[in-house]
Amino acid sequence: MELTNENVLGLLIDKFGEDRIRDAYDPDGIMTFFTDRDTIVPLIQYLYDEDALQIRFLTTMCGIHYPDQKDKELCVMYQLHNLRHNYRIRIKVSLSAADPVVPTLTGLYATANWMERETFDFYGIIFTGHPNLTRILNVEDMEYHPMLKQYPLEDQTREDKIDTFFGR
Amino acid sequence: MATETKDKKQTTALEDYRGYRELVQQYEHDDTLTTLNLGPTHPATHGIFQNILKMDGEVIKSAVPTIGYIHRAFEKIAERRPFYQITPLTDRMNYCSAPINNMGYHMTVEKLLGITIPKRAQYIRVIMMELARISDHLICNSVIGVDSGALTGFLYVMQEREKIYDIYEEVCGARLTTNMGRIGGMERDLSPKAIHLIEEFLVRFPKVWGEFENMLTRNRIFIDRTEGVSPISAERALNYGFTGPNLRAAGVDYDVRVMNPYSSYEDFDFEIPVGTNGDIYDRFMVRNEEIWQSLKIIKQAVTNLPEGSYHADAPHYYLPPKQAVYTSMEALIYHFKIVMGEVEAPKGEVYHSVEGGNGELGFYLISDGGRTPYRLHFRRPCFIYYQAYSELIVGSQLSDAILTLSSLNVIAGELDS
Numbered sequence: 156m157e158l159t160n161e162n163v164l165g166l167l168i169d170k171f172g173e174d175r176i177r178d179a180y181d182p183d184g185i186m187t188f189f190t191d192r193d194t195i196v197p198l199i200q201y202l203y204d205e206d207a208l209q210i211r212f213l214t215t216m217c218g219i220h221y222p223d224q225k226d227k228e229l230c231v232m233y234q235l236h237n238l239r240h241n242y243r244i245r246i247k248v249s250l251s252a253a254d255p256v257v258p259t260l261t262g263l264y265a266t267a268n269w270m271e272r273e274t275f276d277f278y279g280i281i282f283t284g285h286p287n288l289t290r291i292l293n294v295e296d297m298e299y300h301p302m303l304k305q306y307p308l309e310d311q312t313r314e315d316k317i318d319t320f321f322g323r
Numbered sequence: 324m325a326t327e328t329k330d331k332k333q334t335t336a337l338e339d340y341r342g343y344r345e346l347v348q349q350y351e352h353d354d355t356l357t358t359l360n361l362g363p364t365h366p367a368t369h370g371i372f373q374n375i376l377k378m379d380g381e382v383i384k385s386a387v388p389t390i391g392y393i394h395r396a397f398e399k400i401a402e403r404r405p406f407y408q409i410t411p412l413t414d415r416m417n418y419c420s421a422p423i424n425n426m427g428y429h430m431t432v433e434k435l436l437g438i439t440i441p442k443r444a445q446y447i448r449v450i451m452m453e454l455a456r457i458s459d460h461l462i463c464n465s466v467i468g469v470d471s472g473a474l475t476g477f478l479y480v481m482q483e484r485e486k487i488y489d490i491y492e493e494v495c496g497a498r499l500t501t502n503m504g505r506i507g508g509m510e511r512d513l514s515p516k517a518i519h520l521i522e523e524f525l526v527r528f529p530k531v532w533g534e535f536e537n538m539l540t541r542n543r544i545f546i547d548r549t550e551g552v553s554p555i556s557a558e559r560a561l562n563y564g565f566t567g568p569n570l571r572a573a574g575v576d577y578d579v580r581v582m583n584p585y586s587s588y589e590d591f592d593f594e595i596p597v598g599t600n601g602d603i604y605d606r607f608m609v610r611n612e613e614i615w616q617s618l619k620i621i622k623q624a625v626t627n628l629p630e631g632s633y634h635a636d637a638p639h640y641y642l643p644p645k646q647a648v649y650t651s652m653e654a655l656i657y658h659f660k661i662v663m664g665e666v667e668a669p670k671g672e673v674y675h676s677v678e679g680g681n682g683e684l685g686f687y688l689i690s691d692g693g694r695t696p697y698r699l700h701f702r703r704p705c706f707i708y709y710q711a712y713s714e715l716i717v718g719s720q721l722s723d724a725i726l727t728l729s730s731l732n733v734i735a736g737e738l739d740s
Contacts, residue, residue, distance in 0.1 A: 182672035183674060213564060214685065215687065215700065234687070238582075265710070265711070273706075277398070290391075292390065292740070294391075308402075
């Protein structure tokens with residue numbers, strides 16, 4: 156089977172059903188679709204195990220915050236790569252801000268360890284089953300997750316920075 | 324490629340990984356062992372890295388890395404800046420090869436905007452990116468020499484890096500954090516002096532690098548220090564997300580320049596060196612050979628440099644020439660809009676990756692149609708493969724750990740973003 160977006164999408168819908176593989180689109184040549192958090196680990200395991208797909212390289216992972224989308228405020232993006240046939244795929248999981256929990260991928264990819272810690276650090280998304288889910292780039296006693304859109308770039312309570320010095 | 328395996332359990336279940344974690348946990352709180360803080364500011368770590376080691380004599384029993392000492396929140400800052408002001412942030416990630424970061428970012432934005440770049444600009448980019456790759460690998464390899472006791476070679480090849488920086492200076496005006504090029508091409512054409520400097524470099528550098536290679540590649544002491552030290556299998560390396568020279572040293576021929584050619588890399592004839600064990604010696608040799616291949620690419624690009632414009636015709640995004648700003652109303656308006664960051668990008672979502680000094684440097688950009696990116700995520704190769712470091716050094720000696728760190732070429736700026 157040739158790895159094209161249509162073929163792979165067809166295969167995944169056959170396996171997991173249309174309600175779990177949804178809203179597929181193709182923004183930049185990389186097929187992107189949404190799934191839910193119960194499917195994400197079996198799905199990525201299937202991409203890994205299935206001989207026709209062999210998608211076995213986790214390129215990157217990140218969080219995204221959409222404060223205006225009700226009950227889908229947070230999103231985790233996984234991007235995977237088949238190095239043999241040079242085929243990339245992007246998977247997204249939408250989460251509500253009240254319950255930002257996803258299962259971890261560290262059982263399959265060692266590299267997911269720090270990527271998940273980074274996503275937790277910046278977006279507060281909790282990866283269940285992660286061996287060491289602590290902050291990675293920010294200080295441990297930070298009380299918020301700084302990449303969320305409600306936080307401005309600079310600390311508004313600072314008094315040592317006067318706007319006129321910065322041309323504002 | 325080495326992604327295929329017979330025994331599925333070994334790759335998926337991470338038995339090694341669990342074994343290693345148990346080992347770390349077993350020794351982490353063992354009071355009979357010596358605790359050693361390697362870093363954060365230690366002259367041998369070449370950057371700000373902390374590793375809390377548990378030592379049994381000279382042997383490392385457990386290592387717990389702490390990172391984030393120079394985290395500067397680039398992803399957050401990028402969400403509040405116009406597109407052209409993000410380029411200087413990318414410089415400061417891998418500062419040993421800043422032009423690759425700059426141009427990788429420019430290509431990402433161009434992909435979002437749908438701008439096609441003229442051939443000449445693409446070739447100039449290839450020349451600058453390959454020079455950057457040489458300066459990156461040159462530092463890494465000479466520092467491996469320093470850490471194994473050969474300082475002379477480092478000081479000798481450092482002079483050549485200055486020559487590369489002279490070329491940068493002629494092309495863009497800066498030396499270390501270059502901010503080179505613009506969205507849509509280069510800010511100026513290659514001057515005759517720049518071409519002269521590049522040609523001079525192409526003549527002199529092979530002799531210098533040949534001498535450096537002669538000093539180390541067949542040196543008994545060096546081979547004894549590096550061969551078989553901190554090896555990693557292809558399977559483990561892929562599982563850890565290794566890319567670039569460190570992955571190729573383990574035997575996987577993945578190179579973004581060949582797999583997803585960008586900026587006309589398909590026009591050039593070059594080879595991808597691969598190693599076998601993924602140990603320090605293999606990493607050293609792969610980088611060595613890549614320097615020769617980069618020289619080959621630069622030679623081809625300079626010889627076949629096409630005629631034409633050095634930037635795309637994209638007046639909404641590319642700054643007009645200064646003379647035009649003073650004389651034409653249209654240019655003045657474009658200039659004002661671009662400089663004040665009032666140019667809106669179309670809605671979209673793109674991922675673009677380039678082969679950076681250390682591996683696949685990816686940019687994931689989401690635009691909501693505004694003046695700044697909605698989300699810009701950097702796939703930093705150092706951040707991803709540095710997590711393997713503690714696994715590589717547990718069980719080895721302290722002096723080998725230092726050598727492992729420099730052979731992975733971990734750049735603190737890229738690690739912490």
